[in-house]
Amino acid sequence: MAEKHFKYVILGGGVAAGYAAREFVKLGLNPGELAIISKESVAPYERPALSKAYLFPQGAARLPGFHVCVGSGGERLLPEWYAEKGIELILGTEIVKADLASKTLTSAADVIIKYDILIIATGSTVIRLSDFGVQGADANNIFYLREIDDADKLVAAIHAKKDGKAVIVGGGYIGLELGAALKLNNLDVTMVYPEPWCMPRLFTAGIAAFYEGYYANKGIKIIKGTVAVGFDSDTNGDVTAVKLKDGRVLEADIVVVGVGGRPLITLFKGQVEEEKGGIKTDGFFKTSIPDIYAVGDVATFPLKLFNEQRRVEHVDHARKSAEQAVKAIKAAEEGKPIEEYDYLPYFYSRSFDLSWQFYGDNVGDTILFGDNDPTSAKPKFGTYWIKEGKVVGVFLESGSPEENKLIAKVAKLQPPVQDPEQLEKEGLAFAACVIIKLDDSKESYFIVCL
Numbered sequence: 287m288a289e290k291h292f293k294y295v296i297l298g299g300g301v302a303a304g305y306a307a308r309e310f311v312k313l314g315l316n317p318g319e320l321a322i323i324s325k326e327s328v329a330p331y332e333r334p335a336l337s338k339a340y341l342f343p344q345g346a347a348r349l350p351g352f353h354v355c356v357g358s359g360g361e362r363l364l365p366e367w368y369a370e371k372g373i374e375l376i377l378g379t380e381i382v383k384a385d386l387a388s389k390t391l392t393s394a395a396d397v398i399i400k401y402d403i404l405i406i407a408t409g410s411t412v413i414r415l416s417d418f419g420v421q422g423a424d425a426n427n428i429f430y431l432r433e434i435d436d437a438d439k440l441v442a443a444i445h446a447k448k449d450g451k452a453v454i455v456g457g458g459y460i461g462l463e464l465g466a467a468l469k470l471n472n473l474d475v476t477m478v479y480p481e482p483w484c485m486p487r488l489f490t491a492g493i494a495a496f497y498e499g500y501y502a503n504k505g506i507k508i509i510k511g512t513v514a515v516g517f518d519s520d521t522n523g524d525v526t527a528v529k530l531k532d533g534r535v536l537e538a539d540i541v542v543v544g545v546g547g548r549p550l551i552t553l554f555k556g557q558v559e560e561e562k563g564g565i566k567t568d569g570f571f572k573t574s575i576p577d578i579y580a581v582g583d584v585a586t587f588p589l590k591l592f593n594e595q596r597r598v599e600h601v602d603h604a605r606k607s608a609e610q611a612v613k614a615i616k617a618a619e620e621g622k623p624i625e626e627y628d629y630l631p632y633f634y635s636r637s638f639d640l641s642w643q644f645y646g647d648n649v650g651d652t653i654l655f656g657d658n659d660p661t662s663a664k665p666k667f668g669t670y671w672i673k674e675g676k677v678v679g680v681f682l683e684s685g686s687p688e689e690n691k692l693i694a695k696v697a698k699l700q701p702p703v704q705d706p707e708q709l710e711k712e713g714l715a716f717a718a719c720v721i722i723k724l725d726d727s728k729e730s731y732f733i734v735c736l
């Protein structure tokens with residue numbers, strides 16, 4: 287049995303792994319100290335590209351174009367970079383056993399990898415319809431999207447089924463981005479989801495009405511309030527139709543399912559404390575077991591701003607939690623203190639010519655502002671979430687980079703709202719007012735509009 291030992295091991299080779307590697311190098315790493323183990327056969331890349339530019343009919347993104355850390359405007363870490371820094375990329379390798387007590391990982395090919403410090407960065411996996419026993423759900427051309435291999439299979443099907451019919455099951459961000467991508471590829475797209483509107487975990491009815499209208503104008507059919515209960519396939523096993531609970535049957539050459547994910551933590555079950563479906567960490571991403579850290583999608587960490595433990599499945603947190611864990615590891619070695627993680631939740635999505643950003647928390651009352659008419663030439667609108675008289679979250683569609691920075695500051699600052707009607711009228715100007723005053727006086731601020 288082959289055996290290797292490293293000072294630091296990152297288990298998982300996704301977004302968090304790449305950003306952690308960069309942080310190790312920044313803070314001082316000797317050749318041979320760090321290994322990244324990944325089931326995928328490519329070096330860490332910016333996963334969000336898979337549901338966006340990777341699927342463009344023309345000028346599609348391909349590796350090495352979107353290796354980390356280009357997604358946040360940083361240097362692109364090519365496989366050579368890892369080699370130069372003496373970081374071992376152990377790719378195409380699935381870890382099937384983790385024994386945290388003996389600090390030992392075992393791969394599917396029986397390679398043993400030992401570590402002094404482990405960072406768990408295994409991310410999430412998709413929920414499959416076959417997990418619920420949906421009839422026919424293992425037919426060919428029913429796709430899920432998590433890893434680059436999944437995206438390659440989908441691209442091949444898009445080419446094979448030119449101008450065919452596509453059904454998207456699920457109305458979350460994967461469903462919305464995939465619906466747009468398949469439409470751009472000239473497929474006849476129908477989206478199906480059970481909720482009364484798309485992205486219900488974040489969108490209000492007002493926000494969703496815009497996207498549903500916009501998608502309808504692009505020729506995408508949307509069926510709400512029902513679910514896929516079965517699939518028909520031909521003698522080759524290729525899917526031909528999606529059967530809905532309400533009795534309708536939709537012809538389909540391609541089906542994409544985006545019904546959610548779950549964090550990959552089964553390897554560590556019973557060995558480490560869990561909370562809210564993830565691995566419980568402190569504000570330095572340390573788990574309940576010494577020398578074991580957990581970052582990205584798998585970590586349930588203290589979200590200081592809202593005073594609660596949260597798990598966040600978004601790329602910005604994957605990057606920042608990875609950097610925080612490495613800072614904490616290096617600081618502990620040097621006996622220095624560092625600040626606890628103080629995260630402002632940030633999500634974004636892009637489809638067609640649209641692009642939205644959200645900062646903060648989507649709880650409390652909401653105020654929609656701006657032009658959310660999907661037929662407008664340049665729609666631009668947003669929403670404030672107000673809880674206990676303070677703005678706690680802000681959403682903005684089609685904001686400029688400066689405007690997006692403003693809404694981030696507002697969500698962090700949580701200014702009081704005196705008059706919700708006034709806020710609706712002011713819209714984005716409210717954000718500008720607050721920031722201008724904040725820059726004058728960092729201690730206190732007033733809502734004064736110019």
Ligand SMILES: Cc1cc2nc3c(=O)[nH]c(=O)nc-3n(C[C@H](O)[C@H](O)[C@H](O)COP(=O)(O)OP(=O)(O)OC[C@H]3O[C@@H](n4cnc5c(N)ncnc54)[C@H](O)[C@@H]3O)c2cc1C
Pocket residue numbers: 297298299300301302303323324325326333334335336337379380381382407408409410431432433460550553581582583584598599600601602604632633634635636
């Ligand atoms: C298609 C898609 C689009 C997205 N778009 C957006 C977006 O627009 N905005 C946004 O904020 N977020 C988006 N996300 C979410 C974001 O990409 C994730 O939150 C982020 O990638 C999490 O980083 P991570 O490092 O924790 O996990 P991942 O990036 O998923 O990496 C986990 C890695 O661990 C490997 N692994 C897992 N188990 C094992 C094992 N046992 N052995 C070896 N390797 C293992 C996996 O193969 C993978 O390489 C998107 C996600 C997907 C799938």
